[in-house]
Amino acid sequence: MKTLITFFICVCTFAGFNAQNSDGVGRSIPQPSPEILTLNEQETALKAAGDIEGLKLNRLAQAAAWQKIDPTLAAEFKPNNVIQNDLDKITGFSQDRSETFSKNDSRWATDLQINPFFVNDGVDIDLALDGTIYIASYIMKPGTFDEIYIYKSINNGTSFSLWGTASTPDNMTKMKLSLMDKGATKYLFITYSSESGKLQNLRFNLAGGPLSSETIATDVKLFDIDVDYEFAAAAQLYAIYTKSDDGLYSARSASNSTGFSWGDEHYLSVGAKEIAFTYGKGSTFLSYIGYATGNHYFISNSGYNNPTGWSAARTLITADVNESKYISLRAERRPYSDYRVVCFVSRKQNSPTIKFRGWAEIITSGSATREVVTGLYPTNVLHWDSWSKKVDGNTAITASFVTEEDRVFYVTDYNNLNFAFEVQISDQQVLVGPAKSAIASDVNNY
Template sequence: PGRVYVEPTAEIKKLEMQESDLKMSGDLNALRTNRLGQIAAWQKIDPEKAAEFKPINSDQSGNSSATGSSRSFDESQNNPVGKNSADVQVNDFFANDGVDMDTALNGDIYVGSFIKKIGSGQNFDEIYIYKSTNNGSSFFLWGTANVPDKILKMKLSLMDSGPTKYLFTTYSSEGGSLKTLRFNLAGGPLNAETITTGVKDFDIDVDYGFAAAAQLYAVYIKSDNALYSARSVANSTGFGWSDEHPFSVAAEECAFTYGKGSTFVSYVGFFTGNHYFAPNSGYNNPTGWQPFQTLQEGTVNESHYITLRAERKPYGSYRVVSIASRRAPVGNGPLIGRADIVSYNGTSSRALATAPDNNSIVSWHSWAPKVDGSTTIKTSFVIQNARDLYTIDYNNGNWVYSDVISDQSALSFPNGSAVAGDGNNNTIAIYCSGELPTGVFFDTSRSALGVSENVKSRLSFYPNPVESMLTLNSKSKITNIIIYDMAGQKIRSFQPNSKSSVINL
């Protein structure tokens, strides 16, 4: 709305293809030349789009106010044991629902959380980064930061494919600043940069596969409710944010993901309540956004807690999973989880999860392995009143339901208080406890698995389809079997607690 989509010329398409090759080779000088070429080519047909290729004008005065460092602590320390002597307690203080995680390419797990201190006699909010080098068996404090902002939301990203490896914590504040803190994985003091100001909500992702030309990409909603996209410069530092693209739409909630070369955005309309989706043909390029399509009309169903994740495929064969909690408008009834699978050739939709006892599905998160060509996507949700954290696995269009991964009633209520995360196909999870002992916990019931070891290699079952008796065999003990119908309703559950089981269906 408000802008006309302009088809790029053959010259522009050739330059965009060249950009992909230059990112792969890491030729930063040639990338800068390519960028100037794209600007000149767009100037010929659409000066307004050409003008979007520029650095973001933002207030950088607060950059030097953040202090902190990353360093190696004693990795031999033992962690306190979590609830029911099962989960590992990462820290022992409440984290204000501010928790996120990522896994490095070498398998190290990083967990970030923040503590709100401003307003309680302190001048800084505090960020803590924890690290595990043993698949989550124990964690140690790896990095800290003091920031002069009241943090609202924080996301953690790793850029570790190049010779110099970084961890980023990007956060929005009550004052509207969107800032990113850069920790060097080798240790030392951190650096800070203000991306932009006047921000209400944001989402961020990283293109993991380019050692010398990796970038951070983001979308954000500003105080005027307008939606924007932007990206850091094409090198391994994650700073120098530029190319801000205004979508000329009003949004109240946004989600964002990176596929393979392409990016994708989803948002809920501020006025309409419609759930929208749009793809970008290359690297969050300000001119690469395609027209929006409507996934759900707001007059039919409200959409909340949206999340978005893409298969790691090129733009011409992309498939993206968009998930939201939905219900009839004007707040009637519980929120039901629903997935829209948006592909290059069309869109399909299905019910994903329904909470029992008229509860609502809240706090969706999603993640995907950093592996080219991967079709594995995983998502988690929280049942509101029961406060249970579940995961659901998606693999090339197929959905597999998993059982609860947090302890009953352990989650603090409810938004952002539970996160499941993935790196290189490892299934890992953390959650915040609102009961004693308080803190951030790592779920140990979900073992970390390598890329080559997946569900199919650990579990077999027959016959398929089944009429009466279903036989299951597993390499490890089967603790829980849950049967759902096509609408996501739970039909029955079994607890065989053995490696083999025969159940009567």
């Protein structure tokens, strides 16, 4: 029997966007030279070997090789220029504790109450390679610091303990939890955006101790982030974000800085009002809703979120056919030459009487090859989330969503081109509101 670990919240949000006339035509990336292709192959081998010095030299050589073809692209191989003047105001720690949180209210039926506080917004979940479950949430406190709480379970979710906390000087708008636990020193990251436009990265050592903090970018509105999993000594975090003009950017941490020292910011020359991002195996993938048109697009990156690695955008569907919202993207762990990515999305015809329905699209490598899967999920589908194991060759993906009118939380599974029908998770319909996030993941057979 599979026991699913889930966490759902209710939230109301309001946002306003700048006016634009179109989504933008995107950046045209020139064909790489044979020298650049050789350097890209070397980068993968150097990451696998954990050759930090070799990776630094390889990156400089890539920039020099692109300088011969496109100086503007070559200039993007540089650290992000951000002011980090408030890091001393962020405090926090991590350590194993004795207290355990469990069900203490009959309203929750068989569900486990993890956080005893009221959560306004922001929750995420990830699983370590050893099966440990980490769940993070944050509490908004007007007029004072927002607080982050991280919970840990070592028994497949039977119980949780408070593992870490952080206090920030920011009014947070979104938070993501990532694990970098392949190497000898293992880390947990909390990445968040704030109302002031700061994109902040907090790093906890999984062995315990105080946290470290770094600003990734400023003037940020939306973001998504993912991590590579294969490399013990040269792991990186990768991010996508929009800025105040709703333009879309990519960036990555340095290969020698375990999630810090962000740089290589690339402007994709498109506008987006919703984004979803995932790491596959050596490559990254982006799906977005065009800011002006509402069209649904997909872009791939052939190597480690490299600023020169982005493909041209594919249009998955235009807004004059279906309105698309609440996208979530997850890749099978395959090489780029044979990638397979699943995009979960809510869609409906442009009519006020028609409700959003859950769709899933399988997008593959090659010339715009994709398989559209429809009719699997009920109407009123909101707020997709998805998760996949950090294992080479993995084809299994877990996804979740909330239905709006009957207020039920569901989970569904995908594996190697096959989709399962949804399974109801929430025990009582009154539990779930139209949440901003519906988070799901799994550990082995749990």
